[in-house]
Amino acid sequence: MITLSCRLLRAACIAAVFVTVGPLPATHAGPLPDTPSQASPATRKSPGPADAAPARNPGTGASPTPSPGTRATTATPSPGTRATTATPDPGPRATTTPSPGSGATAAAGSTGPADGAAAPSPLPAGAAPSDGVTARPGPAQSVGALLAQLQGLYRQAEEATEAFNATEVALKAGQDEERRLGSELGKARTALGAEKAAAGRMAREQYEHSVGLSPYARMLLTGDARAALDQRRLAAREGARRAGVLARLTRNVHRADLLAAAARKSLDARQTLTAQRKLHKQQVDLKLKQVEGMLASLSAEQLARLGEREAADTATAQRELLGSGRLATTPRTPTAAGGAALTYATEQIGKPYVWGAEGPGSFDCSGLTSQAWAHAGRSIPRTSQEQWAQLPRVPLDELRPGDLVVYFPTATHVALYVGDGKVIQAPRPGAKVKVSPIAANPLLGAVRPDPDGTPLTEFTAPALPATASTEGGDAGYSSEGAPAAAPADDETSAR
Template identity: 70%
Template sequence: MSHRPLRAACIAAVAAVLVTAGPIPAADAEPGASGESVGVLLTRLQGLYQKAEEATEAYNATEVALKTRQDEERRLTAELGKARTALGSEKALLGRLAREQYQGTGGGISPYARMLLAGNPQAALDQRRLAAREGARQAAVLERLARGEREAGTLAGRARKALDSQQTLATRQKEHKDEVATRLKEVERTLAALTPEQLAQLGAREAADTDDAQRRLVDSGRLPTRTGTPTAAGGAALTYAAAQIGKPYVWGAEGPSSFDCSGLTSQAWAHAGRTIPRTSQEQWATLPKVPLDQLRPGDLVVYFPKATHVGLYVGGGKVIQAPRPGAKVKVSPIAANPLLGAVRPDPDGSPLAQFTPPPLPEAAAEGDDTGYSAEEAPESATDAETDAR
């Protein structure tokens, strides 16, 4: 682990804000003054970070839903325009038929009257066929006109409903965005109130926890005994993710200059030619599960009981991830966060016979690893693997 330049930067940045924002509430002002241990401080930070990440993923999900509603509203509006144009054409045709009928009957004499006044039987039959054809033609136009009116009315109702849904989602999106901002401000206040000694203690505790978790996972035999090769798509996703190392975590971001955790994984696979869900929860819920001991490079490793964090497996017990606000995309031990399980975006793909891993920067592993959670890793981390088998 690094010497936590993140927190030092937070202290400097937030301190400037706090000068004008007024005093910090007593509960957050001096978290160590009340005798809190490093473990308690770490747990508090973990809870705040996890709430922020949950709110971030909720915002991401709402943003995806909003885009879907916007696309639907645009599609319905276009269809409504076409329906109204067709309706106008049918009305024009009906008017032309009415004029033709009036003009062809010498001022209003019906085809049947003309048939009765015809000079010979053949002319009468011709007039009768003409009358029948004209009647059928007008009936068809009237039916198309009625159908067009019904279609236009239905589309108008659907367009209004889609617009209402869009406005509701926009409101919900703002609420989620405000919630993320609130959570992050809580983290900033807590960090800004810590002394350099407390920050150093937290850093050491995090490093020790991560090392211990990684050692126990490796010793458990739950990871692959050797690093296999990815599929062509998995290799492309891994190469893309490796190229993003060093870029900052920004909540709600999906590139190209910054990412959040699921923004990185979804974009990596999008650049590999495969569209996957935007959020970590949807990635976990919809993509096929894979046991940890069958991981191959390019697979997605999902964390925390609510599937609020995700990274991309590199091999050798490592993942590329965007850890949390203030950190940068980096290589981390797979056990840096509590494991939920793993999913595979291309279950039908065949591993390559040979694969040369993308080069990683020298500082690829530097910086914070954890995404933080206030909850313990669930027993279901193993259960998920069992289910996947």
């Protein structure tokens, strides 16, 4: 009985081991996992076509049966096949080693591509993927890229400058409004104090005369009817006066409250604008430093080539504009105000561009145009965006001297038309007021500050200096012509 139980127990153990291990596939080469308990779950997969059945003993046809108590299982090789002996698992993953001359690799627990998927071929040494690879720019391309980058920085600096100018205008208007509200609030409080004093006197009088008969009772009891009527009329007038005092007091209280609220709102707006002005100034400083750093990093040869490339681009744009017929070819005369604005702008040629400046010693682009028309007796908006937005538009083929030419899609640059396809402008930081071709920058359109003006029958244009077209740095570039830093807050607020 004991012997039978031992045999049954042994048979059960052998069956459990066989079920756990399963039939061992015949592989082309390489070690297999050691024991069932250490094998990776990924090794227990269905055999492929080449490994459809385990090796069998040709003599008996029996499958190899693992002997209990052993850790290695040896499969009896079939004729013509190589024997595979299981060896201990060297690590958590077991990968078969391909036999010499065989291209097949059987991976157990591998994380690579699935069966039948081709692995990506490695790139040759020193090679890079083709996507996104561009050729190294040649000399002409590199100059064009440098010019575009530099012009972009100048344009961004000018955009920040015009934003600063707009904030300055709003801040100045807010300060004027704040002063006006303060003055009105002071007057309202003075009137309110007077009305409060009158109301106090009225209350005291009413209290002092509250003892005794009413005016109506006195009129009935008096022996003089005329005197009683006169007294009644006086009482009615006094009542109306008191009612007026109360009404004025109520109105003045309400007005003082409204003015106080408006003054607080104006103060909050001024503080917000002051913060915005500081932010715009920081943006201008940043862009000017970037321009300065870029100019300082370029060689003299690169700077010269930049100037040549820009001059060639401007000449090409001017030829195309003149050839398109968009620009007026017939000379026109300005109005009296337009002629005065042109004369003033001509007198400023050679003065430096300084961001946010309105003269008299320096200008930015919109500072020059707004001051030119102010000296002609007509007030126009301060910034180029507002000049473009508020002044009447005029076609390019109807331009006359004194009109304003606006540039870039966001209207961040403006110049004053001279005639003959030329403008006077304050070009950019580091440059000076000068005469330039009208196509020196991308055109947006033109506006006319005096649309109701009558052109002069005769006009003698002011004489331009001999260096009018070469003043300033936009005819070329140099590291010495780098833009100056933005002025401090106290300097800008003093303007």
